[in-house]
Amino acid sequence: MAGAKNMLASFSFPHKEMKTTINTLPVYPLNYQYVSGKTTTFTIPSFHSSCKWKTGCNLKVVKTSMAMEEVKVDASSFSKLTATVSIRISKEVNLVKKMIKSFPWLYSRNDSLDKFVVKGIGFQLVSTQLDPSTMKPKMSKESVKEWSKCTTDEKDNDRGCFTFEVELVIDADFGEPGAILVRNNYEEELYLDAISLEGFFHFSCNSWIQPAQTSKQRRIFFANKVYLPCQTPKGLRDLRAKELNNKRGDGNGLRLPSERIYDYDVYNDLGDPDKGAKHARPTLGGERNPHPRRCRTGRPSSSTDETMEKRIDTLISSIYVPRDEVLEGARRTEFLIGTWKGLLRNIPPLVATSRKSEISRDLSDVAGLYKGAPQVDQTSLKGFGLLNFLDISGYIKEIFKFETPKNILSGDTTSYVRDDELGRQTLAGMNPISIERLRVFPPVSKLDPSIYGPSESNLKEEHIIGHLNGLSVQQAIDENKLFILDYHDIYLPFLERINAQEGRKAYGTRTIFYLTTMGTLNPIAIELSLPPKDGSNIPSRQVLTPPVDATTNWLWQLGKAHVCSNEAGVHQLIHHWLRAHACMEPFIIATHRHLSSLHPVFKLLNPHMRHTLAINATARESLICAEGTIERDFSPGKYSMEMACAAYRDWWRFDLEGLPADLVRRGMAIPDESKPHGIRLLIEDYPYANDGLLIWSAIQELVLSYVNHYYPEENVVISDKELQSWYSEAINVGHADLREANWWPKLCTPNKLTEILTILIWISSAQHASLNFGQYHYGGYVPKRPPLMQKLIPQEHELEYAYFMGDPQGYFLASLPSLFQSTKYMAVIDIISAHSRDESYIGEIKDVITNWSGEPNIIKAFYRFSMKIKSIEDEIKRRNADMRLRNRCGVGVPPYELLIPTSKPGVTGRGVPNSITV
Numbered sequence: 001m002a003g004a005k006n007m008l009a010s011f012s013f014p015h016k017e018m019k020t021t022i023n024t025l026p027v028y029p030l031n032y033q034y035v036s037g038k039t040t041t042f043t044i045p046s047f048h049s050s051c052k053w054k055t056g057c058n059l060k061v062v063k064t065s066m067a068m069e070e071v072k073v074d075a076s077s078f079s080k081l082t083a084t085v086s087i088r089i090s091k092e093v094n095l096v097k098k099m100i101k102s103f104p105w106l107y108s109r110n111d112s113l114d115k116f117v118v119k120g121i122g123f124q125l126v127s128t129q130l131d132p133s134t135m136k137p138k139m140s141k142e143s144v145k146e147w148s149k150c151t152t153d154e155k156d157n158d159r160g161c162f163t164f165e166v167e168l169v170i171d172a173d174f175g176e177p178g179a180i181l182v183r184n185n186y187e188e189e190l191y192l193d194a195i196s197l198e199g200f201f202h203f204s205c206n207s208w209i210q211p212a213q214t215s216k217q218r219r220i221f222f223a224n225k226v227y228l229p230c231q232t233p234k235g236l237r238d239l240r241a242k243e244l245n246n247k248r249g250d251g252n253g254l255r256l257p258s259e260r261i262y263d264y265d266v267y268n269d270l271g272d273p274d275k276g277a278k279h280a281r282p283t284l285g286g287e288r289n290p291h292p293r294r295c296r297t298g299r300p301s302s303s304t305d306e307t308m309e310k311r312i313d314t315l316i317s318s319i320y321v322p323r324d325e326v327l328e329g330a331r332r333t334e335f336l337i338g339t340w341k342g343l344l345r346n347i348p349p350l351v352a353t354s355r356k357s358e359i360s361r362d363l364s365d366v367a368g369l370y371k372g373a374p375q376v377d378q379t380s381l382k383g384f385g386l387l388n389f390l391d392i393s394g395y396i397k398e399i400f401k402f403e404t405p406k407n408i409l410s411g412d413t414t415s416y417v418r419d420d421e422l423g424r425q426t427l428a429g430m431n432p433i434s435i436e437r438l439r440v441f442p443p444v445s446k447l448d449p450s451i452y453g454p455s456e457s458n459l460k461e462e463h464i465i466g467h468l469n470g471l472s473v474q475q476a477i478d479e480n481k482l483f484i485l486d487y488h489d490i491y492l493p494f495l496e497r498i499n500a501q502e503g504r505k506a507y508g509t510r511t512i513f514y515l516t517t518m519g520t521l522n523p524i525a526i527e528l529s530l531p532p533k534d535g536s537n538i539p540s541r542q543v544l545t546p547p548v549d550a551t552t553n554w555l556w557q558l559g560k561a562h563v564c565s566n567e568a569g570v571h572q573l574i575h576h577w578l579r580a581h582a583c584m585e586p587f588i589i590a591t592h593r594h595l596s597s598l599h600p601v602f603k604l605l606n607p608h609m610r611h612t613l614a615i616n617a618t619a620r621e622s623l624i625c626a627e628g629t630i631e632r633d634f635s636p637g638k639y640s641m642e643m644a645c646a647a648y649r650d651w652w653r654f655d656l657e658g659l660p661a662d663l664v665r666r667g668m669a670i671p672d673e674s675k676p677h678g679i680r681l682l683i684e685d686y687p688y689a690n691d692g693l694l695i696w697s698a699i700q701e702l703v704l705s706y707v708n709h710y711y712p713e714e715n716v717v718i719s720d721k722e723l724q725s726w727y728s729e730a731i732n733v734g735h736a737d738l739r740e741a742n743w744w745p746k747l748c749t750p751n752k753l754t755e756i757l758t759i760l761i762w763i764s765s766a767q768h769a770s771l772n773f774g775q776y777h778y779g780g781y782v783p784k785r786p787p788l789m790q791k792l793i794p795q796e797h798e799l800e801y802a803y804f805m806g807d808p809q810g811y812f813l814a815s816l817p818s819l820f821q822s823t824k825y826m827a828v829i830d831i832i833s834a835h836s837r838d839e840s841y842i843g844e845i846k847d848v849i850t851n852w853s854g855e856p857n858i859i860k861a862f863y864r865f866s867m868k869i870k871s872i873e874d875e876i877k878r879r880n881a882d883m884r885l886r887n888r889c890g891v892g893v894p895p896y897e898l899l900i901p902t903s904k905p906g907v908t909g910r911g912v913p914n915s916i917t918v
């Protein structure tokens, strides 16, 4: 081993079992090789401060360094190896019994098989070498172990976790173990955590094993070693291909909850046409409504429309995801508790609303929803049966209350968002990725003018000139002082249909901001557009400017509320759902179908795919489905998902999903190679971008080291068949509606692979975190961030104008969602803003040692990455305390914490999980 110094010590193991300390240096684990039959060399992972040895052999440490030792072993006497196996039994769901009950014809007992099966778990070791006489892999004999007879720590037992040992007998010339085949002869599924062979060879299994009764094939688990397809040892080649085939399935039939098949389908399961036309929804995916694909379930068609998948009854069943993707343990429990808590929290407003003749117009009702807020008037609730039953008739107990969101903890008690806060949140709020630099004034629409009217906006120089600090409009543009939130083009084509829905009224809004000398954004004009009516081809457009009197004050507040409701829809449907959740799913499916667990790219991406398919399936069950949360709570209503499809068709580009490219696309930065990230921000204090770039660069550096290690040359990328199939299928099948686009990066060099992987890891970690975990703290006080509006702004000739004149605050509150609508929305964003206790955060390296044992350079790269992420956390905290940074620090200003890498469980408003888990 290069650079290693001779070691003085040597060890000799007696024939009986014993323990010995080899090395206690807390350094990187390194390579090992195992060749039985002759004297051979191990490089022992130095994290093994002790190891067990059962048979007679001599170990002699011949070399060592700070990080490694090589050990010469006379292995001629090896015939038995000890495997330490960790398993888990589900205490939540007896899936097999449930399945047999639901699908009895699929699980008819095979008596002839049962007769010969010994209860227990069967293990058979597979060598990396072929047997020259049969040209098949060398195998150990199958060892069957009855784990239930093993003694286990009581605490582990209570958690359903068990560890036991199995002896595996191998021939003297077996060679290096490369895989292990496992058969579950019990009647219930069990979860195989890991297998460790003699403490040196690790198999990170992390998978449910179905009973042999229901799943005849033995499961294949590979040792934690990485091979490109062309490097696969001969003994593992067939198994590698077989395992991928198993996960691909044949594309037919109903998927059962126990299966682990990854396949694609369109979103034809969001509606329920069998319940009537009102519940029907279009298919997402295809020419009409382009959309990324989802995981195929194979459910039968609905009775009334054979192009639609039948809905399931979510009370008794769940949408299929491959078995290992199902939410379990703490995460599942927390999700259920959150759901129940949400339901409880809706009771008081439901009762209050049902007792009042009209929706609440009292801000104290809203304030009363939060812990620590003044009590609401309960007179209207007295005597109501349900509350009496719950013994809360005199007051609302704490259990029914919400945490106070951070953005109202700061002492801002206005009922609407302040101008400065609206500007600040475009840079440091829950949606910091819509703001763009204004490059042309007046702004121009890209919509077809023959349908939507003239493309020029009604914004005029006179609307904004007074707010430009003496600059002309062109000077302000040239000096990068003007910015815009432009929701005109995404909303306008849908407005007629949106506004025809009861209780929903929206505009296509444009908001112009001026960059102050303090580095903050100030809104200086809002344009509100409605589509052309009565065949006139002239859209209705009004422009609001900052208030100068009482009337314009209330008009301005209403205008900002409409901007916020536009933004809530774009944030949820496009940036959060489409760009993060939905666009990642095809890449995850393709990864499982085409990249073996032996593949370095699978290993790299694996932590970034955790729970995403399950959470997306849950979204199809209750969030994005017909009459689900999204339709119920956001202005676009039943047209919500069609809006997401329009954005996917007209706007989404994978190559621009990386942070620097996105910033440049929006004009928020310009390329500048002299800067650390290759770009220069045009608003220096842009908290999302500044913090995000640190994380982006750390990910990029890790991925670059990783890719260069496994792909030293172009032709290695090009000739990697698994890699090419993975990428090709993710585009051509998973993103089939955009497969012809010319902007997909070509996967032909290590740099392109680095770019693609960096984008995927960025989206699934920091990008999603920045969009997801601020939803409650920024959106939990509905008057400031309404997700929908019920009224348009009154016009002087309209009857409602008199009401507005007499009671502007009443009109404002009546335009917002009702109290009951608000609490339903708050309950949902509270659940989806929460971290689970089992969250895995970016920079955590707990599995790195076993996953890349034998790869010192890779482990070092992960350690460097982890250190960098830690330092980013410190840097973000430092920035949040810097009074010069007005967008993240100031009187009553909540610090920008959404990209702080770590978090405690719960709704913390910080923390970057590795994957999209909620």
Ligand SMILES: [Fe+2]
Binding pocket: 576, 581, 768, 772, 916, 918
């Ligand atoms: Fe999310």
